[in-house]
Amino acid sequence: MTVPKMLAPHFKQPLLETPFHARARDLSQVDSFVAWAGYTTVDVFTSVEQEYFAIRNAATLYDLTPMVKYRIAGPDAAAYLNRLVTRDIGKLKPDRVAYCVWCNDAGHLIDDGTVFRLGENEYRLCTAERQIDWLLDSAIGFDVKIDEITEQIAALAVQGPTSCAVLKSAGLLGIDTLKPFEIGYFTLSGHPLTASRTGFTGDLGYELWMAPDAAESIWDALMTAGHSRGIRAIGSQALNVARLEAGFLSPNVDFVSAEHTIRTGSDRSPLELGLAWLVDFDKGHFTGRRALLAERGRGPRRQLVGLDIAGNKPAHNALLYAQPNGKREIGSITSAAWSPTCKRNIALAMVNAPYFQMGSTVWAEIYLNRELVWERRMSRAEVVERPFFAPSRRRATPPAEF
Amino acid sequence: MTPQYALTPQSTTTSPYAMTSQGARTQYDCIVIGAGHNGLVCAATLARGGRSVLVLEARSQVGGAALTREFAPGFRVSACAHLLHLMPADLIRELKLDSHGLKWSAQAMPTTALIPGAAPLPVNQTDLSGSDAASYADYSARMRRFAQALVPLLGNVPPRLGTSDWSDRWALLRLGWQIRKLGRRDMRELLRIGGMNVFDLLEEHFDSAALKGALGFDAVLGTNFGPRSPGTVLTLLYRLAAEFTGGAMALSQPQGGLGALCDVLAKAAVAAGATIRTESPVARILVEADRTVGVQLESGERIAGATVVSSADPKTTFLKLLGAEHLDTGFVRRVNHIRTQGLAAKLHLALDRAPQFAGVGSAAAAGRLLLAPSLQYLERAYNHAKYGEYSSAPAMEITVPTINDPGLAPSGKHVLSAIVQYAPYALKSGWPDQRQGFTDVCLDTLESAAPGLRGSVLEAELVTPVDIEREYRNEGGHWHHGELAFDQFFMVRPVPGAAQHRTPLPGLFLCGAGCHPGGGVMGTAGRNAAQQVLKTGGAL
Numbered sequence: 051m052t053v054p055k056m057l058a059p060h061f062k063q064p065l066l067e068t069p070f071h072a073r074a075r076d077l078s079q080v081d082s083f084v085a086w087a088g089y090t091t092v093d094v095f096t097s098v099e100q101e102y103f104a105i106r107n108a109a110t111l112y113d114l115t116p117m118v119k120y121r122i123a124g125p126d127a128a129a130y131l132n133r134l135v136t137r138d139i140g141k142l143k144p145d146r147v148a149y150c151v152w153c154n155d156a157g158h159l160i161d162d163g164t165v166f167r168l169g170e171n172e173y174r175l176c177t178a179e180r181q182i183d184w185l186l187d188s189a190i191g192f193d194v195k196i197d198e199i200t201e202q203i204a205a206l207a208v209q210g211p212t213s214c215a216v217l218k219s220a221g222l223l224g225i226d227t228l229k230p231f232e233i234g235y236f237t238l239s240g241h242p243l244t245a246s247r248t249g250f251t252g253d254l255g256y257e258l259w260m261a262p263d264a265a266e267s268i269w270d271a272l273m274t275a276g277h278s279r280g281i282r283a284i285g286s287q288a289l290n291v292a293r294l295e296a297g298f299l300s301p302n303v304d305f306v307s308a309e310h311t312i313r314t315g316s317d318r319s320p321l322e323l324g325l326a327w328l329v330d331f332d333k334g335h336f337t338g339r340r341a342l343l344a345e346r347g348r349g350p351r352r353q354l355v356g357l358d359i360a361g362n363k364p365a366h367n368a369l370l371y372a373q374p375n376g377k378r379e380i381g382s383i384t385s386a387a388w389s390p391t392c393k394r395n396i397a398l399a400m401v402n403a404p405y406f407q408m409g410s411t412v413w414a415e416i417y418l419n420r421e422l423v424w425e426r427r428m429s430r431a432e433v434v435e436r437p438f439f440a441p442s443r444r445r446a447t448p449p450a451e452f
Numbered sequence: 453m454t455p456q457y458a459l460t461p462q463s464t465t466t467s468p469y470a471m472t473s474q475g476a477r478t479q480y481d482c483i484v485i486g487a488g489h490n491g492l493v494c495a496a497t498l499a500r501g502g503r504s505v506l507v508l509e510a511r512s513q514v515g516g517a518a519l520t521r522e523f524a525p526g527f528r529v530s531a532c533a534h535l536l537h538l539m540p541a542d543l544i545r546e547l548k549l550d551s552h553g554l555k556w557s558a559q560a561m562p563t564t565a566l567i568p569g570a571a572p573l574p575v576n577q578t579d580l581s582g583s584d585a586a587s588y589a590d591y592s593a594r595m596r597r598f599a600q601a602l603v604p605l606l607g608n609v610p611p612r613l614g615t616s617d618w619s620d621r622w623a624l625l626r627l628g629w630q631i632r633k634l635g636r637r638d639m640r641e642l643l644r645i646g647g648m649n650v651f652d653l654l655e656e657h658f659d660s661a662a663l664k665g666a667l668g669f670d671a672v673l674g675t676n677f678g679p680r681s682p683g684t685v686l687t688l689l690y691r692l693a694a695e696f697t698g699g700a701m702a703l704s705q706p707q708g709g710l711g712a713l714c715d716v717l718a719k720a721a722v723a724a725g726a727t728i729r730t731e732s733p734v735a736r737i738l739v740e741a742d743r744t745v746g747v748q749l750e751s752g753e754r755i756a757g758a759t760v761v762s763s764a765d766p767k768t769t770f771l772k773l774l775g776a777e778h779l780d781t782g783f784v785r786r787v788n789h790i791r792t793q794g795l796a797a798k799l800h801l802a803l804d805r806a807p808q809f810a811g812v813g814s815a816a817a818a819g820r821l822l823l824a825p826s827l828q829y830l831e832r833a834y835n836h837a838k839y840g841e842y843s844s845a846p847a848m849e850i851t852v853p854t855i856n857d858p859g860l861a862p863s864g865k866h867v868l869s870a871i872v873q874y875a876p877y878a879l880k881s882g883w884p885d886q887r888q889g890f891t892d893v894c895l896d897t898l899e900s901a902a903p904g905l906r907g908s909v910l911e912a913e914l915v916t917p918v919d920i921e922r923e924y925r926n927e928g929g930h931w932h933h934g935e936l937a938f939d940q941f942f943m944v945r946p947v948p949g950a951a952q953h954r955t956p957l958p959g960l961f962l963c964g965a966g967c968h969p970g971g972g973v974m975g976t977a978g979r980n981a982a983q984q985v986l987k988t989g990g991a992l
Contacts, residue, residue, distance in 0.1 A: 133777050155780035155949075155956075187785040191776025335742060337780040340956060 065090040068115035069204040069265030077283050084286060087180070087200075089116040092285040099390070101288035105251050106391050108280030109210040111272060112289055114257065115265075118180050119203055123172040124194035131165060131173055134188050136320060136342070138333040142167045145233040147246050151320050151328055153338030157345055158308035158317035160184060161301060162325075164248060166233060174199075178301040184309060188337065204265040208272065209255030209292075211441075212279035214449040217245070217256060220275035225256070226448035239267045250289060252296020254443045279452070291387050294396060297356060297436030299323060304354060304384040304398055321345055322400070323354045324436070352381065353406035356436040359395040359414050360429045364388050368414040370399055374428045376415060380405045383414065389438055396438045397431070408433055477727070480506040482985065483747055483757035484726075485734050485773070486964065488516020488924075489539075489710075491763035492717035492728075493978030494963040496547050498761070499724035501986040506755065507726055508747065510733035510925060513711065514718045516763070517924040517931070518973050520711025524802035524911035526862040530709040532798060532920065532931060534851050534869045535561070535820060537703045538694045538974040539713075540607070546979075547720040554706060554716045557857035561703040562819035564812060565666035566850075568900035571811045573662045575822070580663070587657045598642050599692035601630040606693050606969040609952050609980045610943045650684040651827050661826035669824040669847055673871065674796050674931045674971070678834030679827045683938050690936065694972060703820055705856050710973055717975075733925075737762070737774045737960060744959030747773075759985055763964035763978065765926040765933035766946035767792055774957065783956055786947035790966070791935040792928030794917035795837050797875035799848075799894050801868040802861070802911040807852060809902045814855075821850040823901055837874035842890045846872045846897055865910070870894070877917035877929050887914055932971030933964050942968055953981040954988065961985055 066089045068074075074092050082094040091113060095101060104110045122131060131139040135150035142148050144167050151162040163177035175185075185196050208217060217225045222236045228247045236243045241264035249255035260268055273281060290300070299305060305318040319342060320329050329342060359365050370381040381401035389396045397414075405412050410433045418425045443449055480503075484495045487509035495507045513519060519531040544554070565573040573579075580588050604626050611623035631639060645653055650671035654664040668679040671688035678684075695702075706713045718728055735750040737760050746756040762769040766787055770776070776784045809817060824830050824847040833843035854866040861867050872894055879886055891914045899906050917929030926933055934946055943951050945968040953961050963981030965971035 129777060134781070155782035184781065187788070188781040190784050190788050191771055335778050337782070340742070340780070 068113055069262040070113045070115065070206065070269055073266060073269050074113060074283065082285065086286070087116040087118060087178070091116060092283070094285045094287050095283050098285075098287045098291070101282060101284035102291050102390060104280060104282040104284060105210050105253060105288060105292045107211065108282065109208060109212040109216045109276050110282055110284040110288075111269065112207040112209065112284050114205045114207050115203075116200070117205055118177045118198070119200045119205075120175040120177070120182070120185060121172070121197045121199045122175055122185075122194060123169075124192075125171060126192040126194045127171045127173050130189060130192040130194040131175075132333060133192070133336050134185070135165065136329040136336055136338070138330040139165060139173075140333065144169060147231045147233060147248050149328070151323075151325055153320065153342070154308045155338060155341065156308070156317065157319045157321075157338035157341030158311075159305055159320055159323060160307050160309050162299060166246065168233070179307055181307075181309065202262070204260050204262045206258045206260070206265075206269065206272075207249055207251075207255060208258060209249045209251040209253055211254055211443055211449075212276070212281075212452040213255050215451055216272060216276035216279050216281055219279075220271050228256070229447050230445055239264070239271045241268060243268065250296070250298055251292040252298065252437055252439060252444060253292065253441060254446070254449050290385075291389070294385050294387050294398065295389050295391060295437065295439035297398070297438060299354070299398070300385060318354075318400075319345055319350070321350050322352055350403065350406075352400055352402045354384070354398055354400050355406045355408075355433045356438060357383070357397040357399050357412070357414070357431040358434045358438075359386075359397055359416075359431040361416070361427070362388055362395055363416050363418055363427070363429075364395065365397050365414045365416050365429065365431070368397075368416050370401060370405075370431070371413045371415065371428070372405060374413045374430075376413070376428060380412060392438050394438065395429075398436075399431075401433070406433060408435065477504070477506070478754075479746075479756040480504045480727075481757065482506070482759040482761060483508060483755060484761045484763065484963070485737075485747065485769075486510075486516055486763035487514035487714070487718065487728055487730070488763050488964070489518045489714055489717060489973050489975050490964050490978035490981075491516065491761075492714060492721050493543065493547070493975040494761055494763065494982045495726040495728075496717065496721035496724050497979050497982030498985060499721060499726040501982065503759075503986075505721070505726040506757065507721065507728040508732045508734050508749070508755075509728065509730045512731050514728060514730065515711045515714035517920065517926070518710040518714050520709030520860075523800045523913045527800075527802040527865065527867050527911070528709060528860045529800045529853065529867050529869050530711065531915070532924075533710060533973050534705075534853060534871070535703050536706055536710060536713065536973055538972040540974070540976060543975050543979055547717065549713075549716050549720060552716045552719040552723065554713060555708075556704055557707040557853075558705040558818060559702065561705065562816055563666065563703070564816040564819060564821050565662045565825070566809060566812070566821050566823045566901040567662045567825045568823075570662075572809065572816065572821075573660065573666070574816060575663065575666050582659070584658050584660050584663055588663070591657045594638065594641065595689065595692055597634060597638060598689055599696055601634055601642070602689055602693040603696050604630050605942055606690075606696075607976060609984055610945070610968045612952060613943060645685050646689075647682065648685045649680050649682055650688055651679040651831065653685050654679075654827060661828075665824040665826045665829060666822045668827045668830055669822050669849070672830065672834070672873070673849060675937070676791065676793065676795055676837075676935050677937075678831045678838075680831050681834075686938055687936055690941070690970075691972075694969060694974060705851070705853060707857055707859075709853065709857070709860060713973070734773060737769075739774070739778050739957065742778075742958065744957060759959050759961065761961040761963045761981055761985060763962075765792065765930075765964060766790060766950065766962060766966040767927040767934075768925060769960075769962060769964075769966075770955075774960065778957055780956065783947070783949055786949070790940065790946055791937070792926075792930045792933070793877040794920060794928055794930035795874045795876045796931055797872045797890070797917065798915040798920075799868075799870040799872050799891070800913040800915070801870075801909050803866040803868055803905075804908040804910055805864070806855065806866050807868055807898075807902045807905050807908065817852060818855040819851075821848075821901075823848040823850060823897065834874055837876045840876055840878055840880035842876065842879065842886065842893065843874045844893060846874065846894060848872050848894070848897065850898075868898075868905075870898070872914075875916055877921070879916075883916045883918045887916065890914060890916075930971075931965075933966035934970075936970050941970060945970065953977075953984040
């Protein structure tokens with residue numbers, strides 16, 4: 051295991067800058083930066099609305115370099131990953147990506163992330179949180195080498211309906227034949243580039259992986275190529291609205307890693323988070339399998355569901371009740387937003403049995419601040435299917451020219 | 453071809469066993485890995501419970517580390533532990549070991565503290581004098597009361613915490629009541645000394661350096677501790693409590709060495725219907741559909757058995773025989789953290805004549821001799837081990853088994869058997885280069901207590917923890933299959949999630965010294981594991 055440079059203490063620079071930082075600094079109009087996994091990244095460039103609509107109507111660049119990346123290689127790499135995550139990694143073919151979650155012994159979620167198969171025995175795991183200790187302890191008994199390579203790879207998400215056209219006109223020949231969750235290898239501005247058709251927006255989009263010293267010239271090439279197609283750099287806030295429309299979970303928002311929780315009962319299992327489709331009980335043993343099997347037998351006590359809420363006020367942090375009288379509390383909202391594309395007031399919520407059934411009605415207690423006067427509103431909410439927004443263009447291969 | 457029923461008897465006084473002849477079955481209810489004392493007790497108990505049982509032993513003899521072996525032509529010795537004092541009397545009755553031929557060459561053996569350059573000190577009430585005599589009476593009575601209160605800890609499967617199971621609650625209540633029963637003064641004293649080190653405790657009670665050294669040695673014998681290490685009062689109480697479950701056994705020497713005891717245990721197991729195969733090392737525990745279905749031998753042969761009970765140490769069982777891929781990461785993490793590095797070595801001497809320990813009479817010489825003349829001596833010996841070196845003046849538990857059992861050596865010759873501390877598993881410069889050096893240190897140390905001994909040595913053998921690991925296939929060469937310390941016993945031995953002999957894998961059980969109540973030739977872990985298998989139907 052190599053110790054990443056960023057772990058070297060440096061009191062003068064508590065937050066690192068990504069290889070795209072100079073470009074981001076130039077474009078930032080509201081000077082809104084936030085810390086993300088040890089890096090400073092943009093929260094908002096101009097306005098959340100403008101950036102959000104670029105995701106849904108044009109093309110966007112989002113710097114995801116801080117995403118924690120691990121290289122997992124060795125003869126037992128596949129067996130190792132299969133024991134780590136709940137999905138059957140044995141089915142993952144080379145140059146493909148899989149969304150996965152992994153659990154502790156109690157079947158409680160530690161994190162979610164994506165597994166890239168880059169070779170016969172080489173994988174890359176991208177996660178939100180650092181967890182080298184869990185990954186290394188999981189490697190006991192396996193012939194596998196694990197290195198954190200976060201700093202060695204700059205990453206840029208190119209998302210939106212015109213993203214494929216932008217990449218094509220930048221010179222990524224054949225990018226249009228890349229299927230969802232497929233990995234391709236390209237050259238841009240003389241730099242080698244790995245592209246995967248993955249993303250966090252639920253829209254047509256790609257993620258580009260490159261050497262840090264290639265970062266700025268690739269950013270510039272994309273900005274130039276995308277100029278006529280409305281390309282725009284976006285920050286985390288706009289992305290957060292898009293990911294909620296896509297129904298994706300955000301760590302530390304919709305769940306807290308079981309490695310970090312302190313209070314009993316605040317851990318979440320993948321079955322509770324509506325991720326049962328990611329759990330393959332037939333693939334052989336994986337960490338948490340026995341606990342999840344027992345939980346499946348009992349039936350989940352609560353579940354993360356999508357809500358469609360009356361009105362247009364986002365139900366941030368709202369408590370949920372069985373009746374509008376607010377007597378019987380049955381859950382709470384984890385993420386909420388007004389969806390500009392769906393024109394619906396949407397949310398993700400953790401709801402107790404039996405109220406999480408599809409079509410159930412629950413009541414959200416929303417507090418409104420009207421010029422410093424607080425009002426309380428009980429809004430009717432219905433348990434609905436996720437994702438809230440799933441345009442066919444996200445899967446179409448080749449994507450239509452926009 | 454592996455011998456199916458042929459076992460080499462280790463004792464000269466017993467005849468070869470009549471083994472059962474069930475034919476070469478390929479399927480059993482229970483497969484026990486390892487024919488050490490715990491494996492054999494487990495097999496006997498399971499067979500008595502009506503199960504078809506196969507015991508698989510890697511070596512050519514039964515006994516595991518409780519073995520009698522020839523270390524020089526004509527000289528035989530108990531390979532690791534050389535005294536028996538922990539095996540419960542009711543277990544010996546239950547398995548009818550007497551009728552299967554268990555004989556004693558000595559019982560209720562005396563303990564004597566050797567003091568180089570001075571008269572030895574018998575460690576017992578009648579031979580002590582002065583203020584120490586009165587203190588010793590108080591001290592031993594109180595320690596006995598404490599040890600007795602802890603007995604319920606030892607004889608049974610430890611309870612689980614936070615369950616709604618009544619047997620768990622009952623076990624905890626019983627323990628609480630035992631301690632409560634001590635009364636206010638004793639309870640307060642138990643709480644006070646429970647976390648202390650044995651050095652401070654003995655300093656409170658006694659004047660004689662030799663007495664303190666001898667009493668303190670029992671607290672650190674076979675452990676990774678010096679007398680000043682925290683928790684050593686607890687390890688002492690633990691040993692005393694285990695001696696209580698050993699009933700009236702006190703210190704004894706089975707005729708033919710400890711291997712003879714295992715021969716008798718093997719006979720008891722076979723008489724109860726178990727089959728024993730030696731020279732059959734297990735390579736893998738076989739798993740299908742998330743439960744055990746049998747084992748595969750190193751020869752490739754597969755044997756089916758729905759229940760597999762392993763007397764191997766937990767690290768070997770889980771990480772080598774089963775494989776981490778069948779276990780959860782958190783559990784493997786805990787198993788990996790079990791401290792298993794031994795630092796007790798064994799010295800075997802083939803002697804031309806009986807050793808003459810200065811000032812030691814014939815009765816004492818036939819007993820247990822302790823070479824730890826003071827607590828400072830012990831602590832200094834331990835200092836070396838902390839830094840990966842062997843002690844320059846080691847402490848020893850010495851027996852001359854041939855005085856009570858002449859059959860272990862050619863006529864007129866003798867065997868000296870000593871447990872030597874400290875000899876760390878992870879020696880800085882490695883054992884191959886240091887073996888002779890430490891052997892010489894041991895011989896010099898012995899010479900200081902028994903002048904002239906060196907001249908009578910025909911052959912010397914040093915068995916280091918690395919040798920023990922290799923010979924008996926226990927990770928780290930620790931006699932107890934894992935350190936006996938507060939964080940590694942009772943409800944957390946070997947690790948939470950496997951402390952009731954059950955494991956996370958349905959069908960796999962543990963019965964070795966790595967389980968509660970730990971090592972020492974006790975057999976309790978084997979019996980409790982078998983009872984757990986019978987109780988749960990072997991399913992969990």
